[in-house]
Amino acid sequence: MKLFNPIYNEENCNNLQKDLTSAEKWSETSLLKFHPDKCCNMRIGPSSIRNDGYTMGKDQKTINKAETVKDIGVTFDSSLNFEAHVRKINKANSMMGIIRRTFEYLDDKCFSTVFKSLVRPHTEYANQVWSPYLMKHITALENVQRRATKLIPGYKELDYKERLKRLNLPTLSYRRLRGDMIEIYKILTGKYDSSVTSNFVTLRENDSIIQPRNI
Structure with a gap:
C-alpha cells in the first residue's frame, strides 16, 4: 500500500x-x-x-x-532523477559477460536475438516512468548497447553508428523517445482509463485532439 x-x-x-x-x-x-x-x-x-x-x-x-525505494522493479529516489535505478541497470553489462563466456562465436543474426532478449530488456523495463534526462545517465545507458555491439567479430573496429546500421538497430535513446510518444498518444486518445491519466495530463477546454484517419 x-x-x-x-x-x-x-x-x-x-x-x-x-x-x-x-x-x-x-x-x-x-x-x-x-x-x-x-x-x-x-x-x-x-x-x-x-x-x-x-x-x-x-x-x-x-x-x-x-532515500530510495524499489517499487515493481523501478528504484525511485527522493530527487526523482533515478540515478540509483540507472546504476542498477549495470546488470545488463553482467549479462553481456555471461554471453561472451557462453558463445564462442556470434554472427549478426545470433547477436540480435540474444541482445534483444537478454540484454536490452534490462535497459528498457518501465522506462516511461524513469526515462533519463541527464546526459550522464543517457550516456551510461547507451554505453550498454555500444559495448554489446563490439562482441561481434569484425565489428569492434567500426564506429557505433556503422555497427547499428549493419545490425538494423536504433539507439536506445531513440527507442525511449518512440515509446514516450506511443504512451502520450494512448493517453490523449483515451486508450487508458481517464480517471488515472487525469492525474498526469490535463486538457484545456479549447484543446483538440486530431484523431488518426483510417487508411
Missing part, C-alpha cells in the same frame, strides 16, 4: 498521519496487519517542512526514512 500527499504546511503533515492511522485500522480489521519495520517514508523534492516523524503501531513507532 502507498500513501502520498503534497506537503506545503504542518496541516498537510497531520493529514498524512491521519491517513496512516486510518490505513492501520483498516489493516487490523482485515487481518492484514502492517509491520512498521517493513514500511518506509520517503520525501520527494525539496521542502521547508521537516516534520517527517510519521508513526505507526500501538507504541507509535516512527517509520524509517528512505
Whole structure:
C-alpha cells in the first residue's frame, strides 16, 4: 500500500498521519496487519517542512526514512532523477559477460536475438516512468548497447553508428523517445482509463485532439 500527499504546511503533515492511522485500522480489521519495520517514508523534492516523524503501531513507532525505494522493479529516489535505478541497470553489462563466456562465436543474426532478449530488456523495463534526462545517465545507458555491439567479430573496429546500421538497430535513446510518444498518444486518445491519466495530463477546454484517419 502507498500513501502520498503534497506537503506545503504542518496541516498537510497531520493529514498524512491521519491517513496512516486510518490505513492501520483498516489493516487490523482485515487481518492484514502492517509491520512498521517493513514500511518506509520517503520525501520527494525539496521542502521547508521537516516534520517527517510519521508513526505507526500501538507504541507509535516512527517509520524509517528512505532515500530510495524499489517499487515493481523501478528504484525511485527522493530527487526523482533515478540515478540509483540507472546504476542498477549495470546488470545488463553482467549479462553481456555471461554471453561472451557462453558463445564462442556470434554472427549478426545470433547477436540480435540474444541482445534483444537478454540484454536490452534490462535497459528498457518501465522506462516511461524513469526515462533519463541527464546526459550522464543517457550516456551510461547507451554505453550498454555500444559495448554489446563490439562482441561481434569484425565489428569492434567500426564506429557505433556503422555497427547499428549493419545490425538494423536504433539507439536506445531513440527507442525511449518512440515509446514516450506511443504512451502520450494512448493517453490523449483515451486508450487508458481517464480517471488515472487525469492525474498526469490535463486538457484545456479549447484543446483538440486530431484523431488518426483510417487508411
